[in-house]
Amino acid sequence: MRKRNTQAMQEFLADLKGASFHRFSTRIEDRIATSGDLSGIPCFHWRWKTRDLPEVIAWPESTGDLQLILDHASTHGIPVTPRGAGCNYTGSSVASSGGIVLDLKRLKHRFEIDVRQKRVTASAGFSIGSIRALAHQHGMDLPMFPTSFHVSTFGGWCASSPGIGYGSFIHGTMQEALISVEVVRPNGITEELKNGAEIHSIAGCEGTTGIISSISMNLVNHHDHSSMILSIPSGEIASVLAMLFKINSKGSSIHTVHLSRVPSIGTCENGLSCQLRVITMERQEQCKVREYLEGITPKTPMRMQGESIFNPDARSSPFSRELQGLSCKNGSQVNIVDVYLVKTDEIPNIMKKIDELAGKINAPLPRLDLMLSLDGRARLTVSCTAHPTRWSKFLMMLGLMHRIKKTMHEIGAGNYTQGLLNVPYFKKYRKEQWKACLEMQRDFDPNGIMNPLKRTTSIISHARLNVMLGLNFRLASLRTSFRRALGISGKTKLVEGTEPIEQALSLGEIPERKHLQKCSFCTACKDACPVYNLEQSEARSPAGIMRNLLSNIIEGTPKLYQLSHVLEWCTTCLACREACPFNVPMVNLIEGARYLTQDDLNSGRDSRINFIEKIATVGNPYGEESSGFPDKVENGTCGDRKNPNGFFLGCTLTHRAQECATNCINLLNKALVVSPVIFGAGNECCMGPAIRTGQLECRSRAVTNPRQKSFQVNDAIKKIMNRVASKGITTMITSCPGCLLTMEERWKEIAGNTFPFTSRHLTEILLEGIRNEKIDFKQVKMKVTYHDPCHLGRGVGIYEQPREILNAIPGITLLEMEHHHHDARCCGAGGGFRVSHPIESIKLGKQRLLEAIKTGADALVTACPFCRNQFIKVKEELRQDGQEINLDVLNIEELAWEALDKGED
């Protein structure tokens, strides 16, 4: 292992600053967030952190930046680890020897699509999903793409898996699709590599011979794909493959053939089964393929998987969820992966040999993944996982992988990796290739700085890391046993700060190891996160926050004040919870962790601490003394006291959108015939803003007012519920999704079985009013687009009611934005984000507003007063920047009241 040279690092950073490059960070939260990928390798740093965390993260934005960094790194002998989205299984983006991690996600200086020549040229930092989306606009697509294309970067994909990918069955290998690659060598020199051997030296080298800055690739015509998964018996593989090739020789639209054998998932009547995924460009083709395949296995019929036909463009398929769950369960397993290029007709023989080898040493069977190509080649990935505490199993698997490697060499299967990878394999079996590697290193990387983990002996690294990880876990459990023996609570908590109080436990998930270990670091949440997409920084992604929380719990790094800085980067939009295949309660964990960090005055969260102080003093987070509503509304006396319906106004309607409040009350009078009893006006907050920002009590040392000091969110909620119950309310209606979510999740949690009423959204009541013919609309000629508020859609699942109301208004044309329903983008205002990060909050709002403008609608309609106000603010900002926006922003009740047939004529 490389010894740290602090002096060299200081000089290196001084050189970067001297050259006016400042886009780097030495902050612990950034270093931890980028410390791992899906390989399971990151875990080891929790005890040996001083050696194995990167020391610097840099965000180059141009080829010039890359040249500068590499040149200086080479001069000072600083190890360099390039990183794309960090979603590979082989540790390619883990800085095992410290040094600098080059986070390439902001490298987006070049993007061209040549429609005539059908090619795309893009910088390494673009996600494959965004390239595909832009290509689709021209009726084209990439010829192949990885499963994680939503988040993987173009450069990372090309550098780490340059071969047979999705689509390769019909389009060949990725290296064949590449036209040219621009690469910056470790000495800072830039080269343009053209097809052939030159590309082979860089594509797949995982950053060991240079860093890819941009790529030119052929495009193909875009087709809608649909995918089918079949379970087939292991013994039938040969005939199934033969049949697939036969079908294809007659002309078919088969696009991808992916065969996967995961021993712990699939068994069938005659032993192990394989999952066969066939992606076709025509849906009818699937039936044909299935018919053919079923015809050859009459005794052991193939079974379709649960949701067998799905869109392969979906962010997470049931199939990949299953596989992800196995390969990186608990985020603490270590993967040992080898990739080979094999001939298709050798596959049954190879599988048999692998099983025999495992049988000889009594080892579990490894997982096998095959991507097939039309020309008779296939990429075989052999992988096995081992839990860190089971060293004997790990060593057994390591031995098995070694034997497989030897056998594969004897069969003539090429090791798939390029550049300076897999040194043991090259050294032992491919002397020529080994010599070429050494020459390459001499030429390009004489100081040996590039991606140390991949350049050196990755297998040995795996062994080392696993043993260290195991030791770490053993020590941790020993420590817990001692604590238990001494009568100290065995509960893990964030290591710094105050004890979680009972009240807090009922209000959110206080992060504990058991919650955090549900996360596999699969990165599915990253693409969904608006903040990550805006910032392109791992520490500001849900997965990065998870890494930091886990690291804090286990080793106390980062400290709470550093952690609170990380926790601020969340709008509580729930998109990560929606995307997570393992149901990690991400937002609840963030809220709980925010609560634990509330005390820290160094955290820079002073502005948000005001929320709870204002609520304690005047009853609302805006700090408004009076709402300006008539007394009878403020005191909750509007409406019939015997009315079972209540309307919870909420702070935003009361203080920042009174015109909407009046519309809501008027519409409810129509829909319910009698006025509801009003709650929440003036000084009655649902406590949502306090809970979202982790402020459950006034704990700031600056608070001296006794009324504020004794204020508890829990007590305040109980008080409101008692008042509601005392008035005999059985249905509580609200127009604010934030209030509704708080009632649904937190109020119910506090009340337990005694929750005294049902909470409903205004749109549900209005829709009933329309259906019962209590509400009638006149003609309003308008094109509108609907923005799903995060807490209404992903929070409580109300998507269709607002749309049905809009469709019920004659003359309204509803146009959907690119992201809608579950996938709707956040307005950027929630979770205290607008207060803590006003500039970024406006940027998020602008993105969404521009999406709405793209639909060609006359108005953006939403069903949340908070979102509405955010969009009005964003519109004003754009106007001040000189952009005139011809798009009205309306809350649904504003439009509904405008359209209401009031019988005036």
Ligand code: SF4
């Ligand atoms: S709630 Fe939204 S903003 Fe917060 S981490 Fe999840 S996806 Fe990102």
Ligand code: SF4
């Ligand atoms: S929170 Fe869920 S989606 Fe995000 S990395 Fe963890 S397991 Fe994957």
